[in-house]
Amino acid sequence: MSESPLRIAICGGGIGGLIAALTLSRYPDLQVDVYESAAEHGEVGAGIGIWPRPWAVIEQLGIDKELLTKTTVNAQRGSHADRPILYRKADQPQGYSFYRLPSQGTLITLHRVDFQQVLLNAFPKSYKLHLKKRLHSYFTHSSASTSALSPIRLEFADGSHAVCDVLIGADGLDSNVRKTMLQERDRASFDAADSSSASAFHSGPPPRGSRPVWTGGVMYRSMVSAASLRNATAGAHRALKTFVQYVGKGAYVLAYPVTKGHDELINFVAYSVQYEMEGTYRSGPSVGQASREELERMFQGWEGEVGQLCQCLPSKVNKWAIQTVEPLYTFVHGRVALVGDAAHAMTPHQGSGAGQAIEDAYLLCTLIGHVASSSSHHHASSSTRSPPRSDCSSSSSNIHQRLVEALSVYDRVRRPKAQMVAEKSRQNGMWFTLRETDGRELNLGRKSSKSPVVNGAASGGDEAQILADVMERACRGWEWAWRTEEENVGKDVRLALDMLERRPH
Ligand SMILES: Cc1cc2nc3c(=O)[nH]c(=O)nc-3n(C[C@H](O)[C@H](O)[C@H](O)COP(=O)(O)OP(=O)(O)OC[C@H]3O[C@@H](n4cnc5c(N)ncnc54)[C@H](O)[C@@H]3O)c2cc1C
Structure with a gap:
């Protein structure tokens, strides 16, 4: 032996x-x-966001400091309320903000290439x-x-x-x-x-x-040069400073600032879904490229800020058929x-x-x-x-x-x-594309025109209130990611070790 x-x-x-x-x-x-x-x-070439729960692992493994040199986000403990996500109803010429998600936890946003490089350096x-x-x-x-x-x-x-x-x-x-x-x-x-019948399994x-299952959704991701967006909008575009999500029927756009080296970039994510394809298996490729014009066409009729982002995209952007297990x-x-x-x-x-x-x-x-x-x-x-x-x-x-x-x-x-x-996450996808979680279209009631966000909730017509209520539900279902005082990875590790050692817990 x-x-x-x-x-x-x-x-x-x-x-x-x-x-x-x-x-x-x-x-x-x-x-x-x-x-x-x-x-x-x-x-x-796309961004990735890490919430406080998994970020605690990054800290445990000692790679947090190097990663923090590659982000604009201030991850100091105690300053976790500095990155709310602003939601806008945007599938109309005049969009409006209806909710500010008070995440109370910093989403550390990084360029994926940087993240991978730090992990490889630490290998x-x-x-x-x-x-x-x-x-x-x-x-x-x-x-x-x-x-x-x-x-x-x-x-x-x-x-x-x-x-x-x-x-x-x-x-x-x-x-x-x-x-x-x-x-x-x-x-x-x-x-x-x-x-006697094991061979039947072959x-x-x-x-x-x-097999992965298709959600019917396609996601488009790219980086937009912050300088181009600044030039095109005289510095007025919200995504230059804020994490902002533009939602509408069957689609949304998400944009937020990240850095790559010394470059200031805007992470751009667009999503569109055909719910009738949900649950099917894909036979063709699941990853590909879309042209800027395709994105511009997709968001035609949406508020101007969305079009401005699309115009600043590179000529080709990556796209993924969103599949799940x-x-x-x-x-x-x-x-x-x-x-x-x-x-x-x-x-x-x-x-x-x-x-x-x-x-x-x-x-x-x-x-x-x-x-x-x-x-x-x-x-x-x-x-x-x-x-x-x-x-x-x-x-x-x-x-x-x-x-x-x-x-x-x-x-x-x-x-x-x-x-x-x-x-x-599936539920959020439904709400962000204006559906109920059972697949029905959201009943949005009376139209609002402009509806400023007041103390995290919308004021204005029924539509804005319904949307704010939906986001409130999404927010509650998301709190696990940043409310880490009671539920956290350290607690899971202790629980798991107790279970393994059969100690009372
Ligand atoms: C559009 C989009 C946006 C996202 N944004 C976020 C975000 O902001 N925050 C977040 O937390 N997550 C995000 N995700 C999800 C995240 O990218 C994945 O969940 C994550 O990359 C999964 O990591 P993984 O290591 O499990 O798998 P992968 O990253 O897929 O890695 C699998 C690896 O295995 C290799 N491999 C595959 N098959 C084999 C094989 N047979 N033999 C050997 N090697 C193999 C692959 O080459 C690959 O390197 C996003 C996903 C998408 C599609």
């Missing part, structure tokens, strides 16, 4: 995968390999980042889901393979780890009932949750766990997908690190070809059991929260 460190494979080097690696680096004696399908790390030196390694599927020896620490075999698209003891699926929306895991999980449940339809009944199976979009790709209407990936990766890897350092420092290693022998497996089965429990605790703590956020 030889001794070796616990081998952890992270499939996917996006935000979730890199945060997982960074969290694991706080524990000794781990061998960590990150497998990333892309040939090089590249992020799209632990002793860990390996393998590029151009697309996981095709994995294989667990049947004992891996029962008793001993037999290796998980990873099969890559280039024909190569590797082994690990724990597999973290951080491979995003179209996750191959998820597809394999759900199949394995279904097969295991079925085998338990009737061990020919049957993929389990629910395997249906709520899974589990994020884990044996020693395999999903994090981030692989587990719960959600709509972007609460700006929380990356934040949830950060929370997942942090909690999961804290639990794994805890098990690795509280069990013996080393475990009995076994080669990929030979399953572990029973005579060398007592420490192996002990650590196997502890890891399975740790992953199960992760699932029990994180899954309800992440799925709650996904649902709240």
Whole structure:
């Protein structure tokens, strides 16, 4: 029997995968390999916002200071009320403000490229980042889901393979780890009932949750030069100073200032949705480009500020079909766990997908690190070809059991929260496009002309009041992101460790 460190494979080097690696680096004696399908790390030219809850993880991991050098936002504690979001009814020539969302928590807005670079700078030196390694599927020896620490075999698209003891699926929306895991999980449940028919699973339809589902929505993202917008509007455009969202029937536009190096930029996000396509599967590409003219046409008839933003866009902007993962009944199976979009790709209407990936990766890897350092420092290693022998497996089965429990605790703590956020985000998407959450169009009552925001609520006609009420509901469903006094990541970690150690909580 030889001794070796616990081998952890992270499939996917996006935000979730890199945060997982960074969290694991706080524990000794781990061998960590990150497998990333892309040939090089590249992020799209767009902004990303991180709410106070996941920002606490960023602080714990010690990368907050470097990130703060790349944002205009003042994240000092106690000054959290400085970035309200202003909502305007804008699908008409004369728009009006109807709500100021008092987020009471700073949304730290960053350029995605900067965020990724800071994560890569912090990537632990002793860990390996393998590029151009697309996981095709994995294989667990049947004992891996029962008793001993037999290796998980990873099969890559280039024909190569590797082994690990724990597999973290951080491979995003179209996750191959998820597809394999759900199949394995279904097969295991079925085998338990009737061990004679496992082969049926190879020919049957993929389990629910395997394939991403289209929301019917398309999101357009780009950066607008603040200088151009200033010139075009004599410095009067609201988005130069404020986080502003323009809403209308079936579409919205969101704009806010960010910095990239010394450049002042405006993050531009537009969304339009065809609800009749919701729940369908896409066959064509999900990512592409749209022309500036396409955006200008889409928002024709909207108030002037929206048109001004569109006119300052570059000639091409990136677009995404917004797809989600249906709520899974589990994020884990044996020693395999999903994090981030692989587990719960959600709509972007609460700006929380990356934040949830950060929370997942942090909690999961804290639990794994805890098990690795509280069990013996080393475990009995076994080669990929030979399953572990029973005579060398007592420490192996002990650590196997502890890891399975740790992953199960992760699932029990994180899954309800992440799925709650996904649902709240879906609801925001409905409200921002003037629908009820059950899909009916909002009944807006009598038209308002101009209706200034007064103390966070609208004054004016019925329409403004109805819209303000809707935003009030959206705000309540969003408070988890910034009200962190009682519910926070530190509390989740303590709860999870208590559950793992069976301490009263
Ligand atoms: C328009 C839009 C706006 C958004 N805005 C925000 C926001 O403001 N705030 C926020 O918190 N979130 C936001 N999100 C969501 C956020 O971008 C995602 O939730 C987040 O990137 C998920 O991170 P991840 O690491 O789980 O997945 P990803 O970022 O998708 O990373 C997955 C990685 O795995 C790699 N990979 C894929 N398949 C394989 C494979 N088979 N083998 C190996 N590697 C593989 C990919 O190349 C990629 O690098 C937004 C999303 C969209 C679409």
